[in-house]
Amino acid sequence: MPDRELYIGLMSGTSADSIDAALADLSDGQHRLLATLSCDIADLKNDIHELATPGFNEISRMGQLDRELGLRFANAANTLLQREYIDSSQVIAIGSHGQTIRHTPPGDGNNRHPFTLQIGDPNTIAHLTGITTVADFRRRDIALGGQGAPLTPLFHRATFEKPGTLRAIINIGGIANITLLFGDGVSSPLGYDTGPGNGLMDSWILQSLGEAYDDNGQWASEGQVIPTLLEQFLKTPYLFKKAPKSTGRELFNPEWLSQQLVSFGDSIEPADLQATLLEFTAQTISTGIRKSHRPITEAYLCGGGAYNGALVSRISALLNPIQVSTTEALGILPGWVEAMAFAWLAQQTLAGKPGNEPTVTGASAASVLGAIHPA
Template identity: 50%
Template sequence: MSAVPTHEAEPYVGLMSGTSLDGIDAVLAEIGTGNQVRLLRTRYIHYPDDLRAQLLALHTPQADEVHLAALAANALARLYAEAVGALLEGIDPAKIRAIGCHGQTLRHRPGDGYTIQIGNASLLAELAGIAVVSDFRSRDIAAGGQGAPLVPAFHARVLAHPEIHRVIANVGGIANITDLPPNGPIRGWDTGPGNMLMDAWIHRHQGSRYDRDGSWAAEGSVAAGLLQALLRHPYLEQRPPKSAGREQFNLESLDTTLAGLGQRLEPGTVQATLLEFTAVSLCDAVTQECRGAQELYVCGGGAHNGALMRRIAALLPHVRVTTTADLGIDPDWVEALAFAWLARQTMHGEAGNLPAVTGACGERILGAIHPA
């Protein structure tokens, strides 16, 4: 499909469903050239419990998984279409340039040359009546990159400051940071777990999807031995560019670490330590790799975890720590906005990756287009 030679702002939809497996963030945005991004509408749809269970199960190899993944992809496409319909109520779908749909990650293994996000974009295009751009990560991996993180390109375009050294921290299931020095190279990578381990642990012990405001973690004490064991994770020793997922940070590996300690810890103690693990691994990355950072803006679900935000601020005493709300973008919608913007890049034949971030051998136009 040829690029559209226009400099006028166009409406795009962004859909994001991340590694937290909680639901779908949907945004309608008007996007032009440069840093012109205007958020118009938002919607959020929870994953039904049965779909979430199916997706969690598909992260582990099992019998008939190709068939099960295809069925889950169809179910996701229908839920995406429901989100788009609610988002665009009263708006003619023909007026929307495209949907940027990340899909749901089942495997992310750039070392093996692939990443898999499901969502049946063809079915979504059929149901929504709007062109869909999907599979953003594969082209970057084909060019030798990690395929992640991709949001730093959006952060750099929209949130950078010409005189202030900013860092953007997206704390979803996995935490990633974008380093935005005013006169230096833009860098970004996954620092380690975000909410993923905390969410999984509280779901196991309390049946909750997440620890609201970090209140359960705040009641416990950090277990120094467990924290040190977690901080010895091989991923944390790697230098950027790098990316992570459930393959590196999951309940099974946590159970193995706990078993190796030779002592029983109270569940609340483990939750407190998992929060500290997220905070320390993120702040160590900022301290070691983003020297001179003046401001850190948090987005994603972690921005609502008061206990986590306080620990990050305490560990970075010389950095102003706040959320992207102070930059005019609600922290809940930054990532979905990024995929709306990435769809715009693709539809205009413009690169969406940053080779310095992902390690790709060059800039690439990302994604596959599924016409309406």
């Protein structure tokens, strides 16, 4: 039995609900999830979301939040290790995704220089944990002309690909993205952001009911889809862009939703809008997979959306006869795939191996990603 190669992945997604910390053993090509911890950051959610769009005193607010998130990320890693009785010296590295506060990739037409920005100071993480920390994974791909996202497809291939089977991995966070795995040992994976995941639904239920999320899609299930509104949603120009493409809260946010509702006045029942948002997410995901024109036979869900039963049911119906399950069937609980992916990306970086996939991001070349912050 080889020695364990322990890494920690730290992740905070578009929804900005929590920091997810995953302890993984990545020895001998295996990807074993050993322990997990989720730390609530709801008290920072508004500050994070306010930085997704231009506003007053941005640099000062960003600098403060960068440090605060660095402290929170470090605390998550330390708490996880303490709980598992593991000394920091046993961990090779931390891979920290950080918190995205702005994402304007190539092709969005709004900036002379495309860029992406994640905060959560890795210097603070390395100092307070005593563990080498790899962070800032996305900007090298942007420098190579890529989208900077999604970065999980290579991990999906290394972990979930099965010879002779065409699979789709569907990650539903605040934004949804898909990875297509061809199972032939030759083809590179394909993938892109399909559009909204949980983000719009979370924003609407928070505004309407004061709840952070729609538990199991119960509220959406009480409403009826509004066909004319759904049709309008589905005309969003991003949906017609060709891959590679990526998006974020810069597009699919409460302000976007408010603009979509202008012509409807006060005639919409809140639960009906939630049902329509759920259907919008399900249709954009299923369309993304169908548009590949590949005979996909299996689809596996991960991310928070995998726990929304109503959403899973709609995706399953739209993808029929493709078999739909969650990544738990493949050995990793769906809520921890992304955090584990950034542990794996840290391993790739330290080994001098590429972390991006040009067929996914559109980068001009595969490259080692991230910046290394020694312990």
